[in-house]
Amino acid sequence: MLSGLANPRQAAAQLMNFGLIVSTAFMMWKGLSVITDSPSPIVVVLSGSMEPAFQRGDLLFLWNRNILSETSVGEIVVYNVKDKDIPIVHRVVRKFGIGPKAKLLTKGDNNLSDDTELYARGQDYLVRKDIIGSVVGFIPFVGYVTIMLSEHPWLKPVMLGMMGLVVVLQRE
Amino acid sequence: MYSSLVRIQNTFGFFTTVAFVVAALIAASDFVTPRAPVVNVLKTTNLQVVRGRPHYYSSKKEEYAIIKFTLDADLSSLFTWNTKQLFVYITAEWPSTSVSGTTLPSNATSNQAVIWDTIVTSPSADHLANIGPIALKKLRKSAAGKPIDPSRGKITLKNQRPKYQITHPSGKIAETEDVTLRLHYNVQPWVGVLTWNQNADYGLWKQLSGGLSKKFSLPSLKKKDEGKKAKARGILVS
Numbered sequence: 277m278l279s280g281l282a283n284p285r286q287a288a289a290q291l292m293n294f295g296l297i298v299s300t301a302f303m304m305w306k307g308l309s310v311i312t313d314s315p316s317p318i319v320v321v322l323s324g325s326m327e328p329a330f331q332r333g334d335l336l337f338l339w340n341r342n343i344l345s346e347t348s349v350g351e352i353v354v355y356n357v358k359d360k361d362i363p364i365v366h367r368v369v370r371k372f373g374i375g376p377k378a379k380l381l382t383k384g385d386n387n388l389s390d391d392t393e394l395y396a397r398g399q400d401y402l403v404r405k406d407i408i409g410s411v412v413g414f415i416p417f418v419g420y421v422t423i424m425l426s427e428h429p430w431l432k433p434v435m436l437g438m439m440g441l442v443v444v445l446q447r448e
Numbered sequence: 449m450y451s452s453l454v455r456i457q458n459t460f461g462f463f464t465t466v467a468f469v470v471a472a473l474i475a476a477s478d479f480v481t482p483r484a485p486v487v488n489v490l491k492t493t494n495l496q497v498v499r500g501r502p503h504y505y506s507s508k509k510e511e512y513a514i515i516k517f518t519l520d521a522d523l524s525s526l527f528t529w530n531t532k533q534l535f536v537y538i539t540a541e542w543p544s545t546s547v548s549g550t551t552l553p554s555n556a557t558s559n560q561a562v563i564w565d566t567i568v569t570s571p572s573a574d575h576l577a578n579i580g581p582i583a584l585k586k587l588r589k590s591a592a593g594k595p596i597d598p599s600r601g602k603i604t605l606k607n608q609r610p611k612y613q614i615t616h617p618s619g620k621i622a623e624t625e626d627v628t629l630r631l632h633y634n635v636q637p638w639v640g641v642l643t644w645n646q647n648a649d650y651g652l653w654k655q656l657s658g659g660l661s662k663k664f665s666l667p668s669l670k671k672k673d674e675g676k677k678a679k680a681r682g683i684l685v686s
Contacts, residue, residue, distance in 0.1 A: 328533055328569055328576035329636045349539050349560040350632050350644060367535075370561040372617050373544070378558075379617055385535065385567060386578055389503060401617065413641045415471065442453070 314340035314409035319354055319363055320419030325384030326352070326365055333420030336365065338409025346374065347404060352411040353382065358396040363408065366391060376404045474530055475640030480652065481528050485601075485645070487631050487658030489520040490538070493607045495667055497622040502613045511621045512613040513666050515540055515563050517629060519605045521659075523568075524598035526635050531596070532573045535634040536603065537565035540614060542627040561614040563629070571597050572638070622669045629661040 308317045317338050321330045329352075330336070338354055347353065349371050354363045369390060370381035379401035383390035392400060425431050494516040502512040517538065526534055541560045569577045571591035574584065591597040615621060633656070635643045645656045 327578055328567065328573055329535070331576065349562060350535075350537060350634055352634075352642065369565075369612070370614070372559050374558045385565075389505070392503075393505065411642060413475075415639065 312339050312409060314338045316408060320422045321365055325386050327386045329385060330365065333417050333423055335415045335419040336411045337413045339412045340409040347407060347410060353407045354409050355402055355407045357394055471639045478530055478637060478640055482652040484525045484654045485523045485656045487521040487656060489518055490629055490631055490659060490661045492517050492629060492661060492664055497666055497669055499669055502615050510615045510619045512615045513621050514613055515610055516607055518607060519603060521603045521631060523633055524601035527570055527596050527598040527601055529596055530637045531570045532636045532638045533570060534568040535636065536568060537562050537632050539630050539632060540627055541630055542624050563610040563612055563614060565611065568600050571595060622666060624666045626663050627666055628663050631659040
């Protein structure tokens with residue numbers, strides 16, 4: 277188990293390898309962010325407000341560029357309520373005006389009423405820059421790991437511990 | 449090199465690769481299935497504009513419009529083995545003559561509001577629909593064991609009351625001109641790309657034929673002293 281540490285050169289090479297992998301993954305994520313023009317191009321569905329279309333744990337791919345046409349009624353968008361960090365995935369049901377100042381109203385398919393109550397106080401409509409992307413595709417169920425990690429925080433160190441153990445034991 | 453851990457890793461890696469390729473093939477199969485959705489009838493039957501609170505939680509009184517309509521559509525070609533559900537919705541659209549000071553060309557529909565929507569699930573997704581156990585049983589029976597059921601795509605509604613009363617941010621919606629109803633759909637696949645109704649024919653996918661109602665104008669506010677006879681009718685503008 278200590279053979280890696282006994283040889284500093286090998287340890288340094290391993291560390292560099294690890295660093296390269298982490299930075300490659302990070303750059304791929306940031307590159308995707310730049311291409312889609314969205315701060316968070318892949319999101320996990322957290323609530324059941326868009327059932328039966330999206331279940332909790334589905335992974336969604338977002339696109340935030342309006343190349344061919346503006347964001348219009350019927351699109352499924354992800355937005356953050358002002359000053360809150362929770363992304364909400366709902367459908368645009370009303371749009372008044374055109375361009376970046378157009379007023380948009382959203383509603384979850386599974387909700388009876390629209391999102392007026394979710395918006396910040398005094399805010400009745402969203403504008404285009406509140407939206408961080410429209411959903412263009414999805415993979416079912418893959419994101420459930422993220423939900424489990426955030427709802428059972430003790431899982432994180434357990435998983436990291438297991439992965440670390442596997443890496444260390446492999447060096448035999 | 450032949451430890452069981454390495455074997456498990458290889459198997460898992462192979463599994464994810466295969467799953468990914470299969471998912472990509474399923475998603476691609478959507479593009480080679482033809483689609484030909486048709487709307488036979490879409491027209492308004494009753495129009496009303498009322499001043500009041502559109503929802504129970506509204507804090508102020510505004511003018512809101514109730515647009516009842518008749519619909520006859522055949523969207524069965526949109527159901528494939530990869531379809532999870534179909535989201536069908538009808539929007540009322542009308543242009544604004546001026547938006548923040550600048551005048552727009554008259555064909556710009558700069559106001560859109562959904563008046564009615566419905567979710568049509570494929571039999572493979574019935575277990576996900578949020579309905580009670582009896583309704584679920586009825587839904588499953590209606591498909592009679594078929595894995596896909598395109599007949600669910602045939603929608604016929606007569607004098608349907610809208611789900612949503614629409615307002616305008618300015619608070620006034622009475623006597624708005626050049627309003628039209630338009631049908632849209634959103635196909636939600638099991639795996640792949642979400643698609644909406646398109647504006648042109650792309651390959652095997654045909655544009656929605658029909659789906660736009662004639663132009664009408666919203667009536668003026670219902671006057672209380674005229675009593676029940678104040679049901680205003682829509683005016684058709686050809």
